[in-house]
Amino acid sequence: MAQVEWKGGTEHWTTKGDVRLFLWEKKASPDVSFVGTLLFIHGSSMASQPSYDLSVPGRPDSSVMDWFTARGFNTWCMDNEGYGRSSKHRPINNDISNGADDIEAGSRYILERNGGKPLFVYGVSSGALKAALFAQRHPKRVARLALDAFVWTGENSPTLKERAKRLTDYQTEIRRPINRAFVHSIFNRDHPGAADPATVDAFADAILTLDDSMPTGTYVDMCSRLPLIDPEKLTVPTLIMRGEYDGIASFDDLTRFFEKLPNMDKQFSVMSGISHASFQQKNYLRVYHLLHAFFTLPPVQFKG
Numbered sequence: 001m002a003q004v005e006w007k008g009g010t011e012h013w014t015t016k017g018d019v020r021l022f023l024w025e026k027k028a029s030p031d032v033s034f035v036g037t038l039l040f041i042h043g044s045s046m047a048s049q050p051s052y053d054l055s056v057p058g059r060p061d062s063s064v065m066d067w068f069t070a071r072g073f074n075t076w077c078m079d080n081e082g083y084g085r086s087s088k089h090r091p092i093n094n095d096i097s098n099g100a101d102d103i104e105a106g107s108r109y110i111l112e113r114n115g116g117k118p119l120f121v122y123g124v125s126s127g128a129l130k131a132a133l134f135a136q137r138h139p140k141r142v143a144r145l146a147l148d149a150f151v152w153t154g155e156n157s158p159t160l161k162e163r164a165k166r167l168t169d170y171q172t173e174i175r176r177p178i179n180r181a182f183v184h185s186i187f188n189r190d191h192p193g194a195a196d197p198a199t200v201d202a203f204a205d206a207i208l209t210l211d212d213s214m215p216t217g218t219y220v221d222m223c224s225r226l227p228l229i230d231p232e233k234l235t236v237p238t239l240i241m242r243g244e245y246d247g248i249a250s251f252d253d254l255t256r257f258f259e260k261l262p263n264m265d266k267q268f269s270v271m272s273g274i275s276h277a278s279f280q281q282k283n284y285l286r287v288y289h290l291l292h293a294f295f296t297l298p299p300v301q302f303k304g
Contacts, residue, residue, distance in 0.1 A: 004050075004205055004206045004209045006024070006049050006053060007055075008026060008066070009024050009025055009026045009053065009065070010024070010025045010026075010027075011023075011024060012024070012025060012109065014105055014106060014108075014109035015105070016081070016101060016102060016104075016105040018087075019081050019086070019087040019090065019102075020086060020087045021078055021079065021080075021081065021086045021087070021102055021105055021106055022048075022078065022079045022084060022085035022086045023076055023077070023078040023079075023106055023109065023110070024048060024049055024053065024065075024076065024077050024078070025074065025075070025076050026053070026065045026066065026069045026074075026075045026076075027069060027074050028069050028072050028073055028074050028075075029069055029070050029071075029072065032070070032071060032072045033072050034072050034074075035071065035072035035073050035295070035296060036072075036073060036074070036117065036119075036120055036143065036295070037073065037074045037075075037076065037110060037114045037117065037119050037120065038068055038073045038074070038075050038076070038119070038120040038121075038122065038295065039075075039076045039077070039078070039103075039106070039107065039110065039119050039120070039121050039122070040052040040064070040065070040075070040076070040077040040122050040123075041077075041078075041080075041099075041103060041121065041122065041123035041124070041127035041128075041130055041131045042077065042079070042080065042083065042124070042127050043124050043125035043126050043127045043149070043218075043277070044125060044126040044127075044214065044215075044218040044219060044222075045178060045182070045183070045186065045207070045214050046083075046183075046203075046206075046207045046211075047079045047083045047084025047085070047207065047210045047211060048077035048078055048079050048083075048084060049077065049079075049084065049206065049210075050203055050206030050207045050209075050210070051077070051124070051279065052064050052065050052075075052077045052279070053065045053066070053077065054199075054202060054203060054206055054280075055202075056198060056199050056202045057198075058198070059196075059198070059199060061285065061288070062199070062202075062284075064279050064284075064288060065077065067288050068288075068292070071292060073120070073295075074114065076106075076110055078102065078103075078106040080094060080098075080099045080102045080130070081094050081098060081099075081102055082094035082175075082214075082215040082217075083210075083211065083214070083215070084210045084211065085210065086102075091174060092174060092217070093170075093173075093174040093175075093215050093216045093217035093220065094174075094215035094217045094218070095215075095217030095218060095220065095221050096126060096129045096130055096133060096217070096218055096221045096222075096228055097133065097228075098217065099126070099127075099129075099130035099133075099218070100130050100131075100133040100134040100137060102130075103121075103130060103131065103134040104134060104137070104138060107119060107134070107138070107141050111141065117143075118140065118141055118142055118143035119141060119142060119143060120142075120143055120144050120146075120295045121134070121135065121142050121144075121145050121146070122145075122146040122148065122291060123146070123147060123148065123150075124148040124149050124277065124278070124279075125148070125149040125150075125248060125276065125277075126218035126221075126222060128147040128148055128149060128150040128151075129150065129151070129218070129221070129222070129228055129229065131145060131147065132145065132147055132150070132229045132234060133228060133229060135234060135236050135238075136229060136230065136233050136234050139235050139236050142236045143236075143237075144236065144237045144238075144239070144294060144295055144297075145234075145236050145237065145238045145239070146238075146239040146241060146291055146294060146295075147238065147239065147240055147241065148241040148243075148278055148287075149241070149242075149243065149246055149248050149249075149276055149277070149278065150240060150241075150242075150248075150249060150254065150257075151222065151226065151248050151249035151253065151254075152226065152227050152229065152231070152249065152253050152254065152256070152257040153226050153227045153253055153256075154222065154223075154226040154227075154249070154253070155250060155252070155253050156250040156252065156253065157247065157248055157249055157250060157253070158247040159189065159190070159247040159248045159276075160222055160223055160248065162189075163219060163222070163223055164223040164224070167219075167220065167223045167224060170216040170219045170220050170223070171216075171220055171224075173216055174215065174216060174217075175213040175214060175215055175216060176213060176214055176215075176216050176219070177212065177213045178207070178208070178211065178212060178213060178214055179208070179212070180204045180208065183200065183203060183204035183207055183208070184200055184204065186276060186277055187200050187275070187276070187277065187280070189247065189276070190243075190245045190246060190247045190275035190276055191245035191275040194245060194273060194274060194275040194281050194282060194283075195275075195277070195280050195281050195282060196282055199280050200280065203280050229257075231257045231258075231260035231261050231262075232260050232261075232262055234261055234262075234263075235262055235263055236263060237263055237265035237266060238261055238263065238265075238266045238267075239266070239267045239268075239269065239290075239291075239294045240254055240257070240258050240266075240267070240268045240269070241269050241271060241278070241287070241290065241291075242254055242268070242269070242270050242271065243270075243271045243274035243275050243276060243278055243281075244270060244271060244272050244273060244274055244275075245273075245274065245275035246274065246275050246276050247275075247276070248276060254268070255268065265297075265300065267294060269290055271283070271286065271287060271290065272286070274286075274287065
């Protein structure tokens with residue numbers, strides 16, 4: 001396995017009771033105008049740095065954190081409890097609600113350092129559910145919210161239908177083993193070829209450097225407890241991002257959710273040529289552009 005190093009950022013730690021939470025910060029470039037603070041939330045099967053600060057030779061701007069710092073954003077990511085460098089000592093399965101509690105603690109730490117200005121928040125897959133639940137609970141802390149590979153009820157989801165076959169196993173264990181083959185399966189289950197092999201290999205190296213197992217809680221929630229988010233209580237400006245080939249949620253599931261969002265400062269975007277884990281896809285720069293456009297929209301001048 002290749003050695004993975006994380007460079008150019010600052011390590012931080014905060015607490016949630018007796019749980020220590022790891023945060024990683026990269027500051028905005030001083031050569032551009034400052035825009036704001038952006039927090040990235042990871043998914044079920046990987047810690048934060050592999051997801052958002054991955055360096056891949058021959059793949060420009062592979063680190064989304066670096067891409068956004070070059071455009072004026074202070075960027076942060078954090079490991080949820082049970083993942084990466086954060087605490088793993090409690091005998092719990094680290095479900096979606098617990099992940100939203102982590103974001104509450106992490107965001108409080110960040111807000112103490114940025115003057116209390118609301119955050120731009122991005123979450124992918126179960127990280128999107130955690131981010132949405134956090135925003136539902138703490139709307140004043142969120143300036144704009146992007147939900148990538150999000151699922152609402154799970155109706156007609158091929159990924160969740162297949163995953164539910166092992167629900168009993170996930171309910172009886174608090175962690176599940178992962179290996180290189182599993183990481184590759186993330187990119188082969190929906191549309192093989194949407195991500196290039198070198199990127200997937202680098203991603204696997206980075207994930208397996210930090211973990212050889214993952215909590216089961218998000219899988220249990222997504223297979224048996226949906227819906228976890230009430231769209232009518234999600235009041236912040238929201239972007240729903242749906243990969244063309246992503247099997248985690250049907251279009252109907254997401255469009256019904258989108259219709260119910262009360263804030264008319266909202267967008268729904270279909271990402272062409274994208275399956276699951278959009279930042280690791282061949283079309284990743286289109287995803288960056290989409291996010292940047294949403295986070296840098298001019299203020300509304302007329303609301304009627």
